[in-house]
Amino acid sequence: MEEPKPLDYVSEVVLKKRKKNEEWAIKRRENLQARRKSRKEDQKLVFKRAEEFVREYRDKHLDLVLMKQRKKRRVLPSNDELGGGLLFVVRINGKNDMHPKTRKILDHLRLWHICSGVFVQANEVTMKKLISVEPYVTYGKPNLKSVKELVYKKGHGNVDNQRVPLIDNNMIEEALGKYGIICIEDIVHEIAKVGPHFKEVNSFLWPFKLNKPEGGLRKKKSLFKNGGDAGDREDKMNELISKMN
Numbered sequence: 001m002e003e004p005k006p007l008d009y010v011s012e013v014v015l016k017k018r019k020k021n022e023e024w025a026i027k028r029r030e031n032l033q034a035r036r037k038s039r040k041e042d043q044k045l046v047f048k049r050a051e052e053f054v055r056e057y058r059d060k061h062l063d064l065v066l067m068k069q070r071k072k073r074r075v076l077p078s079n080d081e082l083g084g085g086l087l088f089v090v091r092i093n094g095k096n097d098m099h100p101k102t103r104k105i106l107d108h109l110r111l112w113h114i115c116s117g118v119f120v121q122a123n124e125v126t127m128k129k130l131i132s133v134e135p136y137v138t139y140g141k142p143n144l145k146s147v148k149e150l151v152y153k154k155g156h157g158n159v160d161n162q163r164v165p166l167i168d169n170n171m172i173e174e175a176l177g178k179y180g181i182i183c184i185e186d187i188v189h190e191i192a193k194v195g196p197h198f199k200e201v202n203s204f205l206w207p208f209k210l211n212k213p214e215g216g217l218r219k220k221k222s223l224f225k226n227g228g229d230a231g232d233r234e235d236k237m238n239e240l241i242s243k244m245n
Helices: 012-073 100-108 124-132 144-154 169-179 184-192 198-204 237-244
Strands: 086-091 116-121 137-140 156-159 162-165 231-234
Touching: 012 100, 012 124, 086 124, 086 144, 086 237, 100 124, 116 124, 116 198, 137 237, 144 184, 144 237, 156 169, 156 198, 169 184, 169 198, 184 198, 231 237
Parallel strands: 137 231
Antiparallel strands: 086 116, 086 137, 156 162
């Protein structure tokens, strides 16, 4: 019976080198698989972004088309019919689907954020702007109670481009005293009555930061008269102000 051949001697250095090579090969294979997976995910992301870009472009273009249609179809009341009354406007919608022209009008109205609100005077220029951005805002006629609650609870003044709460009549007098407005009650009166210095007082007031109404807004872009949330609420605006104040 033949004796088994002795195993070839392999030095420890060679064994260590083999082990390192095996580990390197495994690591290389794992890195390659990770790169392939990452490449596939990047391709999916690029495709998804392209789809989002096209959809966003279409939404913005549609927004501009619908804006032009609204301006053509709607017959604006004259200044005499509007009577220069008071309106309160709240932004309820709008982000990536807005055309730059829509965003520009909202900026002119100082409605920079969703759930921000401003007082405006009802005239032809204002109504033209509101109709242009109607799917993104809701507006109506606030009563004296609503004006008072907004100014007292949420009122802030623009002092050196800083948002400052209306808690100091000295600050109000310093900013508006030359117009005969020296306290918070004078601000309420000037806004509610759309007085001769409405523009100056309204410019001093920082846009109101309101709360989301309980239960939210469901049909944001549908008109209020059709069961939605956008557009003219007339005196029903007071109910929304109460919910958001």
